[in-house]
Amino acid sequence: MYLILVGGGNVGMQLAKKLIGRGHEVLLMEKDSKQAHRLGTVLGEETIFVGDGCEIATQKEAGFNRADAVVAVTGEDEDNLVVCQMAKVVWNVQRVLARVNDPTHEAIFKKIGVDQTVSATSLIFSLLDQQITMDEFIPIGALAKGNIEIVETVLSGRSPAVGLRLRELSLPPQTNIIYILRNEQGMLVGGDTQFMEGDTILALVPSDKADALRDMLAAKH
Secondary structure, X not given: OEEEEEOOOHHHHHHHHHHHHOOOEEEEEEOOHHHHHHHHHHHOHHHEEEOOOOOHHHHHHHOHHHOXXXXXXOOOHHHHHHHHHHHHXXXXXXXXXEEOOOHHHHHHHHHOOOOEEEOOHHHHHHHHHXXXXXXXXXXXXXXXXXXXXXXXXXXXXXOOOOOOEHHHOOOOOOOEEEEEEEOOEEEEOOXXXXXXXXXXXXXXXXXXXXXXXXXXHOOOO
């Protein structure tokens, strides 16, 4: 699939890394040349397109006409709206997704025909890929100026946490497992909550402790 992502912030970068890792052809558009250069050192220069994703000439050069999906993930809802509307109306892109920063704008996006409105990297990725790999940590966002990460993972049957209760886990300092999605039902987590295979775990963890949490929850190889 040829996927065009518009917006080279943290959401766009993380999403691009995931999609490239799955073998998709990805083009990440970023209008700030300095940020585009930084992205090129991480993702490869061939993946980065410097230009304003809201401009029709730029979209033509980027190949909107052959894109299987366009995902607008800038930090500005107005820009995301323009990108999505043009992708649908001008280029007839079949799959158009948008990051919505202000939930009150969702109705506007849906009115113009945007297929899905989402607000996190992992949700966009799951809409495109339709699954989250077992034990794979997916960054959703950051708090406290990036010092706290919000991460999501799905427990496989080989995870050391399966069968244990929350109180039995020695979590890294300042780490909180706050939510579980089990059999399509959400549940808050308490000390007696027991983890099961297939649980989707949502956690808050200091950035420098993310690897320790991954080692605790992921399958041992």
